[in-house]
Amino acid sequence: MDEVLWEAIVHCKPTFDGQYFYGVITTHIFCRPSCRSRTPLPENTRIFRGVNEAKAAGFRPCKRCRPDEYGLGPDEELVQSAKDIMEQRYQDPLTLDKIAGELAISPYHLHRVFKRLTGTTPADYLFNKRLRAAKQALRTELYRTVTDIAIGVGFRSPSHFSTMFQRKTGYSPSDYRKLNLGSPIAEEVER
Ligand SMILES: [Zn+2]
Structure with missing residues (x-):
């Protein structure tokens, strides 16, 4: 078996997801390379290029990684x-x-x-995620200082955080906190 592919299977990396599937001969179940199920012994592993190929060989899709519901490239x-x-x-x-x-x-x-x-x-994605988390904390976690929140959501420099916060929202973190005290952002759960 290709060493890089085996490496992906062992470490549950998604690198080859959608391109390869692996079946476990002892259980007749097949998985995506990134599946977190227990790694089989190499000699008990069979590689497939597609879902249909695995099914045709008599393997059933894993319930955990759902290789048959593979909608993503x-x-x-x-x-x-x-x-x-x-x-x-x-x-x-x-x-x-x-x-x-x-x-x-x-x-x-x-x-x-x-x-x-x-x-x-x-x-940018990461920055926006941190910004949302900071906004939420400023609104609801009143016992924390702005510096504590900045560091807590992943900004390395509190002053950089304040500058970026002001640039994005038009408010300083402490003004934002005063304006929105105690009212959580409803859409915080959105991704
Ligand atoms: Zn699986």
């Missing part, structure tokens, strides 16, 4: 994975390099594909 899957990382871990010191590294692709490639599919860059 590899690029869309990549963008979704990048979004998931940013949505779940925006508080971490994430960078384009770091996200791309986790997805096992080049930062340039991630930037290009993300921009093409979403119209925005990963950096």
Whole structure:
């Protein structure tokens, strides 16, 4: 088996999702390479190029990764994975390099594909996610200082945060807080 593909299966990377599927001979179940199910032994693994090929060989789709409901192409899957990382871990010191590294692709490639599919860059997406989180915290977490919130949502420099906040919203963080005290943003759950 191709070493890079096996690497993706072992580390649950979405790099080959949509291009390859792997079946486990002992269970007759097939998965996307990124599936988080237990990694089978290489000798018990069979690679397929498509859902129909796997089914024709008598394998059933995994209930966890749903390879048969594969609606996304590899690029869309990549963008979704990048979004998931940013949505779940925006508080971490994430960078384009770091996200791309986790997805096992080049930062340039991630930037290009993300921009093409979403119209925005990963950096802007991350910034907006942090900004939304900061707004929500300013409105509802009154015991926290502006600096604490800035750092807490992933901005490395509180002064940079204040500058960017003012530029985007027209208010300083503390004025924004005074104006919206205690009223959470309803659409915060949207992505
Ligand atoms: Zn699976």
